[in-house]
Amino acid sequence: MTTFLEIRDLTMRFGGLMAVDHLSFTVEHGQIHGLIGPNGAGKTTTFNMISGFYKPTSGQVLLRGEDISGLKTHEVARRGVVRTFQHSTLFAELTVLENALVGTHMPFRPNIFAAIVGWDKEDRIGAEARAREALEFFGLDHLAGERAGDLSHGHQRALGMAVAYASHPDVVLLDEPFTGMNPEETRRMMGLMRNLRDSGITILLVEHDMQAIMGLCDTITCMSFGKFLAEGGPKEIRNHPAVIEAYLGGARHVA
Amino acid sequence: MLRAGIWILALAAFLALPHGLSFSQQEILVFLVINILLVASYRLLTLTGEWSLGHVVIMGVGAYASALYTKELGIAVPLSMLLGGLTAALVAVVLSFPLFRMKGFYFLIGSFAAGEIIRLLWKRFREPFGGAKGIKGIDPMPDFSVGFYRFDFFEPVSYYYFAGIVVGVCLWVLWRIEKSPVGLTFHAVHWQDKLAEASGVNLRAYRTLAFAIASGFAGISGALLAHYVGTINPNSFDVEVMVFVLTWAIVGGTATFYGPILGCIALTVLNEIVLRELGFEQMRPLIYGAILIASILFLPDGLESLVQKLLRRKAAPAKERVAE
Ligand SMILES: Nc1ncnc2c1ncn2[C@@H]1O[C@H](COP(=O)(O)OP(=O)(O)OP(=O)(O)O)[C@@H](O)[C@H]1O
Ligand SMILES: [Mg+2]
Numbered sequence: 001m002t003t004f005l006e007i008r009d010l011t012m013r014f015g016g017l018m019a020v021d022h023l024s025f026t027v028e029h030g031q032i033h034g035l036i037g038p039n040g041a042g043k044t045t046t047f048n049m050i051s052g053f054y055k056p057t058s059g060q061v062l063l064r065g066e067d068i069s070g071l072k073t074h075e076v077a078r079r080g081v082v083r084t085f086q087h088s089t090l091f092a093e094l095t096v097l098e099n100a101l102v103g104t105h106m107p108f109r110p111n112i113f114a115a116i117v118g119w120d121k122e123d124r125i126g127a128e129a130r131a132r133e134a135l136e137f138f139g140l141d142h143l144a145g146e147r148a149g150d151l152s153h154g155h156q157r158a159l160g161m162a163v164a165y166a167s168h169p170d171v172v173l174l175d176e177p178f179t180g181m182n183p184e185e186t187r188r189m190m191g192l193m194r195n196l197r198d199s200g201i202t203i204l205l206v207e208h209d210m211q212a213i214m215g216l217c218d219t220i221t222c223m224s225f226g227k228f229l230a231e232g233g234p235k236e237i238r239n240h241p242a243v244i245e246a247y248l249g250g251a252r253h254v255a
Numbered sequence: 256m257l258r259a260g261i262w263i264l265a266l267a268a269f270l271a272l273p274h275g276l277s278f279s280q281q282e283i284l285v286f287l288v289i290n291i292l293l294v295a296s297y298r299l300l301t302l303t304g305e306w307s308l309g310h311v312v313i314m315g316v317g318a319y320a321s322a323l324y325t326k327e328l329g330i331a332v333p334l335s336m337l338l339g340g341l342t343a344a345l346v347a348v349v350l351s352f353p354l355f356r357m358k359g360f361y362f363l364i365g366s367f368a369a370g371e372i373i374r375l376l377w378k379r380f381r382e383p384f385g386g387a388k389g390i391k392g393i394d395p396m397p398d399f400s401v402g403f404y405r406f407d408f409f410e411p412v413s414y415y416y417f418a419g420i421v422v423g424v425c426l427w428v429l430w431r432i433e434k435s436p437v438g439l440t441f442h443a444v445h446w447q448d449k450l451a452e453a454s455g456v457n458l459r460a461y462r463t464l465a466f467a468i469a470s471g472f473a474g475i476s477g478a479l480l481a482h483y484v485g486t487i488n489p490n491s492f493d494v495e496v497m498v499f500v501l502t503w504a505i506v507g508g509t510a511t512f513y514g515p516i517l518g519c520i521a522l523t524v525l526n527e528i529v530l531r532e533l534g535f536e537q538m539r540p541l542i543y544g545a546i547l548i549a550s551i552l553f554l555p556d557g558l559e560s561l562v563q564k565l566l567r568r569k570a571a572p573a574k575e576r577v578a579e
Contacts, residue, residue: 051453077455084453091446094439101436102443106455108436112464115435116428127436167454 002065004029004202005081005171010059010069012045012226019045021226022059027171027219032193032203034217036210036237038246042226043206044086047173050204051083052076063171078106080170084177086206088156090163092149096140099148099159100131103166134166135159138192154185158192171202178209190216214238222246269419273412281411283527285418287520289479292422294503294515295429296472301509302438303465304445305362308497309350309370310473315492316373317343317474318481323383325394325482332396336421336478343474344467346373351463367494377489389488393481418479425472430512432468441465495540502543506550508557517558522546 005027012020020042027033035043048054050061052073061069068076091099108127114120135141138158143151148159157177164172174193178186190212197203207213213220214234222229222237224246230237237243273281297310321339324330330338350369357365377384384390396408396417406413432438443451444461452458481487499522507518525546526539535542554560 053449072457073449073452074455074457077453082453082455085450089447089450091443091450093446094442098439098442101439102451102456103454105436105440105443105451110436110440112432112435112437112468115437116431118431120435124436163450163454 003027003062004064005204006060006062007046007050008060008062010046010049010061011057012042012049012054013057018226020049020056020223023223023226023228025221025228025231027202027204029202030197030200031218032197032205032216034213034220035204035206035223036208036213036220037223037229040225041223043223044175045226046223047083047175047204047206050076051081051173077167077169080168081173082164082167082169082171083173084160084164084175086175086179088153088160090148090156090159092147094148095144096135096146096148096151096159097128097131097144100134100162100166101127103134103163104130106167130168131166134162137165137195138162139188153180154182154189157181158189161192161196165196165201169201171204172196173204173206175206176208177205178207178212186212270416273415278411280528281415283523285411285415285483286480287523287527288415288418288422289476289483290500290503290519290523291516292425292476292479293473294500294507294519295426295512296469296476297500297504298509298512298515299429299433299441299472300465300469301504302433302441302445303462305358305462305466306501307466308363308367308494309373310366310469311492311494311497311500312370312373313343313347313470314473314477314480315377315487315489316346316470316477318477318487318492319377319384319390320474321478322390322393322481322487326390327383332394332482336475336482339478339481340471340475343477344471347467347470348463351466354466355459355462370494370497374489374492385488387489389486389491390481391486393485393487395485396482414483418483421475421479425475429468429472433512437464498540499543502547505547506554506557508559510556511559511563513562514557514559517562521558 003026007023007025010020010023011018023042023046035046037043045054049056049069052068052071052075055070059069060067063079063081068079068081091102104127107130108123111120132141132144135144138161140155140158140162143155148156151159161172161174161177177189181189186209193203193216205213205217217234219231220234220237221231222240222243229246230240230242232240273284276284293314300307300310317339320342321335324335324338325332354362354365354369378387380386396414398405398407400406406417408414408417440451440456440461443456444458448458503518503522504515505518506522507516508514522543530539530542550557
C-alpha cells in the first residue's frame with residue numbers, strides 16, 4: 001500500500017539559509033498530524049512547498065505515490081490538498097456566503113457559456129447548498145450576509161477553514177489556526193477540528209499552542225532549524241529530550 | 256411588476272430620445288451608445304484588479320478587423336462586427352502572454368506599450384491597414400426593414416437604434432457574466448489571489464478570460480464605430496481617447512456595473528451639450544483633466560456612490576446581501 005502523504009528529503013534554500021533541510025515524514029490518512037518547532041523552524045516554508053506556493057530546492061511531496069512538488073498551487077488544490085493561511089486571509093470585501101462560494105470553485109467549476117444562457121441553475125443551487133453546509137459546519141450560518149472583513153477574529157479563522165472545507169478537500173493544511181483566540185474560542189475550534197477529522201479529512205496542523213497540539217494530534221512531528229527532530233504521539237513528544245532541548249534552547253536564545 | 260414598469264419606461268425613453276434632437280446631437284447619441292459599451296467592457300477587465308492602457312487600441316483592433324473583413328473578404332457587415340470582436344479577443348489572448356507576467360503598475364505600462372506597438376503596425380503597413388491615413392470608405396451597415404420600421408443607415412437615428420440594440424445585448428451578456436460564479440471568481444482573484452489559488456482557481460486562466468472578454472466587447476464597440484463613421488486611422492484610437500475612458504470610469508466609479516456607464520453619460524452630456532453650446536469644446540482635455548482631479552478629491556467613490564446613498568435611503572433597513 002502506498003502512503004497517503006509523504007514528505008521525502010524536502011529542502012528549501014533561501015540564499016545561504018537552509019529554511020528546510022532534508023525533511024522527511026509521512027502523514028497517515030484520517031489523522032490529525034501536528035508539525036511543531038520553535039519560531040523560524042521552517043514550518044510555514046514546509047507548508048508553502050507542500051501546497052505549491054514554493055517550488056522546493058530539492059526533495060519530493062508524494063500524494064498517494066504521485067509527486068506533487070513543483071505543481072502550481074491550484075493544481076495541488078485540485079488533487080485535494082488545500083491550505084489555510086497563518087494570518088486571517090479572506091475576501092474581506094465579499095460576504096461570508098460569497099467567501100464560502102469561492103471555496104466551492106473546484107466541486108462546481110463555473111462555466112461561462114452556461115452562466116450567460118442560464119443553464120447552470122443546478123450547479124449554482126448545488127454550490128450554494130455546499131457553501132451553506134460549510135458555514136453551518138463551522139457555526140457561521142447566521143453570519144452569511146455579513147461582510148467577511150467585519151467578522152470577529154475567531155469567526156474569521158473559522159471562515160478561513162469553511163472556505164477550505166467547502167472545496168471537499170482530502171487534506172487541509174492549517175497554519176496556526178489558534179493564534180489570537182481566547183480559551184473559549186480555542187476549545188470550540190478544537191471540537192470543530194475533531195469533527196473535520198471524523199468526516200474523513202486528514203489534517204496537517206502547525207501550531208504553537210501546546211495544549212491544543214497535545215490535545216488534538218494523533219501524531220506529532222517536531223522540527224528545528226529546518227531539520228527533522230523527533231516524531232511520535234503526544235506523550236512521547238512531550239517527554240522527548242531533544243524536543244525539550246529545542247524548545248528550552250529556543251527560549252534561552254530568545255531571552 | 257415594478258421592475259417590468261421600469262424596463263418599459265427605459266425602453267420608451269430609448270426609443271423617444273433621438274426625436275427632438277438636432278442632427279449633430281443625434282450623432283453624439285450614436286457615439287454615446289458606442290462609448291457605453293467601451294467603458295462597460297473596460298469595467299469587466301478592472302474586476303480582476305488590472306487596469307489597462309491598451310483598451311482603446313483593442314477597440315481599434317475590432318474596428319480595423321471588421322472594416323478589413325468587409326473590404327477584403329466581402330463578409331457582410333453585421334457578421335463582420337462579430338468577427339471583429341472575436342479578433343480583438345484573440346489579440347488579447349496573444350498579448351496576455353507577455354502582459355500577465357506583469358502586475359499592477361507594470362501591467363499598466365506594458366499594456367500602453369503593447370497598444371503603441373499595434374498602432375505602429377497600423378501606420379507601418381500600408382497593406383492592408385492603409386498606413387497613417389487609415390482605411391476610408393468602409394462599408395456602411397446595409398439598410399433593411401423589419402416591417403414597422405425601416406432602418407436607413409444614412410440617418411443617425413437608425414444607427415442609434417441598431418447600435419443601441421447591439422450594445423443592449425452586449426451589456427446584458429456582461430451583466431450575466433458579472434453576476435455569475437465566473438464573476439465572483441474575478442472578484443476573488445482581485446481581492447485575494449493567494450486564497451483564490453488555494454481554492455483551486457487558475458489565476459492565469461481567469462485573468463486571461465477577463466482580458467479576452469473585455470477586449471472582445473471593446474472590439475465590437477470599435478466595429479460599431481468603424482461602420483458608422485466610415486473612416487478610421489491610427490489616431491482614432493490614440494491615448495487621448497484612453498484618457499477619456501479612464502475619466503469616465505473614475506468619475507463614475509468602478510464598484511458597480513452602472514458606475515462607469517453613469518460617468519460616460521454624465522461627461523458626454525456635459526461635454527457635448529453644455530460645453531459645445533458654450534463653444535468650449537476645444538478645451539475638452541483641459542476640462543476633463545480638471546473634472547478628473549476634482550472627482551478624485553471630492554467624490555473618490557464616483558457618481559455611483561451618490562446613487563447608492565440615494566437607494567439606501569429609500570430601502571432603509573438594509574437587506575441581507577445574498578449572492579444570486
Ligand atoms: N521568502 C523567504 N525568503 C527568505 N527567507 C525566508 C522566507 N520565508 C522564510 N524565510 C526564513 O526561513 C526560516 C523559516 O521560516 P518559516 O516561516 O518557515 O518558519 P516557521 O517555522 O513557520 O516560524 P513561525 O513559527 O515563526 O511561523 C526563517 O529563518 C525565515 O526567516
Ligand atoms: Mg510560520
